[in-house]
Amino acid sequence: xxxxxxxxxxxxxxxxxxxxxxxxxxxxxxxxxxxxxxxxxxxxxxxxxxxxxxxxxxxxxxxxxxxxxxxxxxxxxxxxxxxxxxxxxxxxxxxxxxxxxxxxxxxxxxxxxxxxxxxxxxxxxxxxxxxxxxxxxxxxxxxxxxxxxxxxxxxxxxxxxxxxxxxxxxxxxxxxxxxxxxxxxxxxxxxxxxxxxxxxxxxxxxxxxxxxxxxxxxxxxxxxxxxxxxxxxxxxxxxxxxxxxxxxxxxxxxxxxxxxxxxxxxxxxxxxxxxxxxxxxxxxxxxxxxx
Amino acid sequence: xxxxxxxxxxxxxxxxxxxxxxxxxxxxxxxxxxxxxxxxxxxxxxxxxxxxxxxxxxxxxxxxxxxxxxxxxxxxxxxxxxxxxxxxxxxxxxxxxxxxxxxxxxxxxxxxxxxxxxxxxxxxxxxxxxxxxxxxxxxxxxxxxxxxxxxxxxxxxxxxxxxxxxxxxxxxxxxxxxxxxxxxxxxxxxxxxxxxxxxxxxxxxxxxxxxxxxxxxxxxxxxxxxxxxxxxxxxxxxxxxxxxx
Numbered sequence: 113x114x115x116x117x118x119x120x121x122x123x124x125x126x127x128x129x130x131x132x133x134x135x136x137x138x139x140x141x142x143x144x145x146x147x148x149x150x151x152x153x154x155x156x157x158x159x160x161x162x163x164x165x166x167x168x169x170x171x172x173x174x175x176x177x178x179x180x181x182x183x184x185x186x187x188x189x190x191x192x193x194x195x196x197x198x199x200x201x202x203x204x205x206x207x208x209x210x211x212x213x214x215x216x217x218x219x220x221x222x223x224x225x226x227x228x229x230x231x232x233x234x235x236x237x238x239x240x241x242x243x244x245x246x247x248x249x250x251x252x253x254x255x256x257x258x259x260x261x262x263x264x265x266x267x268x269x270x271x272x273x274x275x276x277x278x279x280x281x282x283x284x285x286x287x288x289x290x291x292x293x294x295x296x297x298x299x300x301x302x303x304x305x306x307x308x309x310x311x312x313x314x315x316x317x318x319x320x321x322x323x324x325x326x327x328x329x330x331x332x333x334x335x336x337x338x339x340x341x342x343x344x345x346x347x348x349x350x351x352x353x354x355x356x357x358x359x360x361x362x363x364x365x366x367x368x369x370x371x372x373x374x375x376x377x378x379x380x381x382x383x384x385x386x387x388x389x390x391x392x393x394x395x396x397x398x399x400x401x402x403x
Numbered sequence: 404x405x406x407x408x409x410x411x412x413x414x415x416x417x418x419x420x421x422x423x424x425x426x427x428x429x430x431x432x433x434x435x436x437x438x439x440x441x442x443x444x445x446x447x448x449x450x451x452x453x454x455x456x457x458x459x460x461x462x463x464x465x466x467x468x469x470x471x472x473x474x475x476x477x478x479x480x481x482x483x484x485x486x487x488x489x490x491x492x493x494x495x496x497x498x499x500x501x502x503x504x505x506x507x508x509x510x511x512x513x514x515x516x517x518x519x520x521x522x523x524x525x526x527x528x529x530x531x532x533x534x535x536x537x538x539x540x541x542x543x544x545x546x547x548x549x550x551x552x553x554x555x556x557x558x559x560x561x562x563x564x565x566x567x568x569x570x571x572x573x574x575x576x577x578x579x580x581x582x583x584x585x586x587x588x589x590x591x592x593x594x595x596x597x598x599x600x601x602x603x604x605x606x607x608x609x610x611x612x613x614x615x616x617x618x619x620x621x622x623x624x625x626x627x628x629x630x631x632x633x634x635x636x637x638x639x640x641x642x643x644x645x646x647x648x
Contacts, residue, residue, distance in 0.1 A: 113528070171522015171542025178501035178519055185406045188525055189500035242494060242605055243531040300604045301531070303467075308599045309421070309611055312469035312479055321431070321485070325457050327536040330528065395602065396533035397464055399485060400644035 113244065114316050114334045115389035118169040122232060124381050125255065126162025126195070130227040131264025133202045137224030139270040144213050152206030154267065156199065163195055187240060191233035198226040232259045236390075245299035246392045251288040258284055258350075259381055266374050271360045278360075278377075282353035285384065289345065296393050296403065306398040317401030333397040337390030342389055350378025405499040407492065411511035414583035415549055416489050417569065418592055422617045423576035426466055426482030433571035434486075434534040434547075442552040443517050445541035459538045461547045462486040462568055481616055484577070486568070487547035488601065488609030489513050495526035495535060495546075503544070506591075511610055512551060517543045518629035531605045554579075558628035582610050 132155035135141065142150045167173045180196075182189040204224040208214045235256035238247040262277035303317075304310025356373035393403040408635050440462055441446040442556070448458035466560050470478045489506075493513050496504045503519035515526075519545040527535040527544065535546045550566040553559065558575060563570060569577040580589025592598070598612035 169523065171537055173543075175501070175521045178503075179523070179534075180500075182405045182500050183501050185497045186500045188498065190522065192500065192553065207525070214628065237498075237525065240498070241528060243529060301602055303601050305604060307467055307481070307483055308601060308615065309467060309469055309481055309483075312481070313471035313473075315467050315469050317465060318468040318480060319426075320468035321465050322457075322460075326457055326463075327459065327527070327539070328533040331524065331537075332533070344408070381625055393604070394528070395531045399483075399533060 113389045113392040113394060114331050114385045115337045116169060118165050120382060120385045120389065122161070122162045122166040122169070123256070124378070124385050125158045125165070126234070127231055127260040128263040128267065128378065128382075129159025129162060130195075130198060130231050130273040131260035131262070132158065132267045133198060133225040134261060135264040135268040135270060135273075137202065137205060137220035137227065138216075139217070139220065140270045140273075141267065143313035144364050145210065148206075149269065152202070152210055152229030156203065156206065157262075159195070159199065161238075169344055187233050188237040191230060191237065194226060194230040195232050198223060198230050204363075221309075228257065228261075231256055238392075242299075243395050244392045245295040245301070245395070246292045247388075248299075249288070249291065249295065251284055253290065255281065255284050255288055259384075260294075262356075263374075263377055263381065266356060266360075266370065266377055269370055271370065274278070275357055275360050278353050278357050282349065282357075285349060285353070292312070293393075296395075301395045301398060303398045303401070306395065317399075320400055328396055329400065329402075332394035333400055333402050334390065335402060337386070341387055341391050344383055348387060351376045352384055355380070382387070405496050405502050407496055407506055408508045411491075411507070412509050413581045414489075414491070414511040415554070415580070416511070416579040416582050416589075416612070418580070418589045418598060418612050418614060419479050419484055419581070420576040420578070420596075420614040421483060422614060423516045423574045424464075424482040424484060425574050426462050426464055426480075427573065429571045429573055430484055430568035430577060431439060431462050431464055433567040435460060437550060437553070437567035438545075438548070442548060443515075444538055444541035444543055444545070446545060447538050449539055449641070457539075459536045459545050460509070461534075461536070461545060477540070479616065479619065484568075485532065485534075486611075487513060487530075487549075488607070488611040488614050489547075489549065491608035491610060492606060494529040494531075494607060498525045498529045500525070500537060505532055510581075512545065512549050514548055514551065515544050515546055518543070519571075531602050531607065532609075535568065549579075582612065632641075 116149050120266035126154055136151055159377050179192045182191050205219045232253055233237040239252035260346035262274055262281050265277050269276045303315045355376040357370045359373040435446055446459040450456050465483045466479050467483055468478050475630055489511055496506050501521055503516045522542040524537050535544050538545045538625045554564050565579045569579045578589045580587040582590050593612045596614040599607050600616050
């Protein structure tokens with residue numbers, strides 16, 4: 113799949129923002145007044161910037177309001193509704209906390225639940241795709257949720273929970289690479305099932321339908337992006353998981369090291385998100401003799 | 404509403420004969436022509452006369468080569484037109500966040516209401532067959548409409564009230580009909596020739612069917628003069644002399 117910068121930026125930063133909202137809603141982040149306002153503004157800013165980035169991905173961005181209508185059937189519509197609901201509820205929680213010094217636990221809990229549900233809805237957009245076997249796994253929502261929550265814990269400065277969440281994210285990511293590499297073959301789609309011509313013998317594409325590029329190839333058969341995946345995997349994993357855990361080790365954690373851990377984590381998640389799209393192979397590639 | 408109908412009154416679709424298709428791309432061209440000039444946003448091209456032309460097509464013809472596993476037999480070339488299969492369980496419809504994508508209850512045709520499409524591209528991702536293309540000029544999703552503006556159009560001659568691709572095919576490799584009606588010519592053809600679904604493992608239950616290529620039969624070979632295996636005169640003498648040499 114095409115690793116579009118707008119979607120990578122959107123999923124990474126909105127994930128961080130909603131993760132921070134979940135953590136703050138659960139009572140993380142000490143302080144009041146300006147400190148509380150800074151935490152909340154960061155969460156709302158990250159999530160808002162991410163959502164704004166997602167608009168750039170649309171062919172007709174001005175019609176985005178229509179996307180709130182199909183929540184009964186569409187995960188994308190559910191994501192849009194949940195995101196707005198989270199921003200509203202967390203906004204109320206943030207205003208009461210930073211302006212009146214009032215931290216309503218119930219309201220925070222509701223904001224946290226909505227934030228987690230939003231990230232889950234985002235992940236289900238990908239996990240529901242039968243046409244992209246690598247994504248179709250419970251590990252996809254698990255990785256999105258743990259990436260979001262560990263990033264949120266890091267931003268909130270909650271070093272102990274962050275370490276645990278990062279470790280869980282690492283295990284899930286390794287499991288997904290281990291299992292994901294075989295999912296396309298396991299799904300059973302081949303050039304033979306795609307064309308129904310398997311009985312005739314070994315198939316190969318003799319002539320593609322067009323000599324130049326097309327939308328399908330640009331969007332869904334993106335082979336350049338995954339060329340360096342074996343090199344990018346350790347880079348992304350180290351930056352997103354290993355470095356932050358090392359920097360948060362007891363005794364080492366201070367404002368500076370937590371800041372460095374956040375930077376490393378965000379850079380790492382951007383790399384891992386790039387790989388999430390670049391490594392995903394769509395079955396339509398079979399019609400083009402590619403994956 | 405982008406929920407799928409539980410059932411449709413009819414299941415209009417195409418039957419594509421892979422035995423007969425000669426790979427001429429006439430269906431591709433006629434589809435592009437009709438759907439650029441009629442229903443919805445035109446099918447745009449980018450850099451049409453430049454070095455890297457690219458454009459929106461609702462129907463594309465691939466050519467595959469099959470090499471028999473047994474060896475000995477000659478490889479076969481099969482031309483393979485690929486367009487929307489108007490699936491009963493269309494995954495492209497349910498992912499749509501705006502309700503722009505829908506499957507018609509009356510005839511099962513999968514359509515896009517372009518005025519509601521935000522161009523998010525999710526339906527094109529969900530389709531395993533690559534049937535949907537986001538038009539780069541209009542920013543909305545384009546797909547085969549089964550020529551809804553032809554098949555029920557009282558303003559055109561009755562013979563033209565079928566999809567443009569079917570009307571254009573010079574080999575008679577494309578058939579249009581109600582595949583839910585076992586008495587329709589299209590459904591009978593599927594039953595007689597063993598029509599099959601593409602990627603059944605995807606669980607989409609396509610309406611369109613493909614007919615497999617028949618075993619190769621060379622009808623004309625027995626009627627041709629056989630090639631001479633021996634010669635008389637000087638050439639015959641030379642042939643025999645060289646054999647002994």
